[in-house]
Amino acid sequence: MAGETVDGRLVLAATPLGDARDASARLADALATADVVAAEDTRRLRSLAAALGVTVTGKVISHYDAVEAARLPGLLDDVRAGRTVLVVSDAGMPAVSDPGYRLVAAAAAEDLPVTCLPGPSAVTTALVLSGLPCERFCFEGFAPRRGGERRRWLGALVAEPRAAVFFESPHRLADTLADAVAVLGAERPAAVCRELTKTHEEVLRGTLGELAAWAAEGPVRGEITVVLAGAGPTAAPAVETLVGAVRERVADGERLKDAVAVVAEAAGVPKRELYAAAVRKG
Template sequence: MIILAATPIGNLGDASRRLVEALESATVIAAEDTRTTIRLLGALGVTNRPRLIALHDHNEKERAADLVELARTTDLLVLSDAGMPTVSDPGYGLVAAAAEAGVLITAIPGPSAVVTALAVAGLPTDRFSFEGFVPRKPGERAAWLGSLSAEPRTMVFFEAPSRVATTLASMATAFGDDRRAAVCRELTKLHEEVARGTLAELVAWAGPGVRGEVVIVVGGAAARDVAFPDAVTQVLELVRSGTRLKDAASEVSGLTRHSSRELYQAALAAKG
């Protein structure tokens, strides 16, 4: 089978007993960075030295088929550098190929920067979306963030420390200076820090520079901020995901305060 194993995102004390046992018994490990995995084995006191195969963004397409065949006859442990494989890390292509081939897939749960940041941000957690890494190019970033301006759920983003100030400024432009947010830095590590405030306040905070691994959490758009056309788009997206039109209109109405009937009729017309 294929075993996706979550590794610590900072504090080695977060390594689960199941993870250590899996590392001790593994014969083959597919790792995002084999050097990181070697250091992890040493830090956790694991003396086992399994065969290590590099599996990263640049070779996953090429290696997925061979690894799936390997997993038919042996357990293949899959690791990213930190957190759960496949979540903005290599592994999705391998899992998709394995599922298509009928190879068993399981996971060893563990640390997640997404959920950890969401938990400490102080923003609504009942509904959230993980948006991954922010586009680097200014035009793409502006358009992408603009498409999220009416998103009612709390949003979680990954970002490189060198680009945090620029990204926060772009978010302030797209979402408004007063939108609440949090920048979570070095989660679970010695110098963990969570800066909370409006986007305008966080832009000023990040001005001198930010170091370490960073997760940005941004509050969703308030109901009154969602324009009617954007609300209709949300209805249509729910319908495309399998929700009945009537139920989708009702759900979006509760989030945006637009009339359920008007949303239903507009979405129905848009569907043709």
């Protein structure tokens, strides 16, 4: 469609994490004027609009993970037809661990107009509240649900020099922090941010060992964002602490040699030393 003029546009807009007063004036205007509003949860959209004193006059459709692919052709048709399509998630920025990425990619591939209304983000909010160095950071999405996969995922962060941010369910937080202690060490600094911008906002800062002990006491409730400090220049672990990660991969069907190579590279330790430690410990 290069060279063609399209009056429609796709607009992604950040929504408040919890406090409706964090909504921008541009978001309120977009909700009131968009021809189509694609919302992760239409009920939450209606609640937000009511809190903002806005009447949504456009067509409202659901746009959550299970229906995202099916909705894509129709939403692109709307943009081609000259309509403004507004995409919002339950909280924060669409397409960041929420629906929206596929739609943006498809629109961009056709040179359809795409823009964004910036605003709240749980990722950057947690980073600045963590009290950890965050000049450089990586976002890891949601932690894997299964223990073996989660420990392998954590293994890739052993030597990561950037702060790492991820989301976790309150019901799995204790297990994830316990795995983090086993893989990253009890002394790694971290922060657990709960219910950001909401009435019961809480930020707990400390070592992974301290935070794991707190979570184990349970129950933990609310929306959770975790920040891990980046590895320091001398943070490479003793090879013995990585044997568990090697065993997990072998148990899942990998050859010992291959498992050692992956874990050693991620952790920045010599493969020969890790292989010898794995053999010694059986």
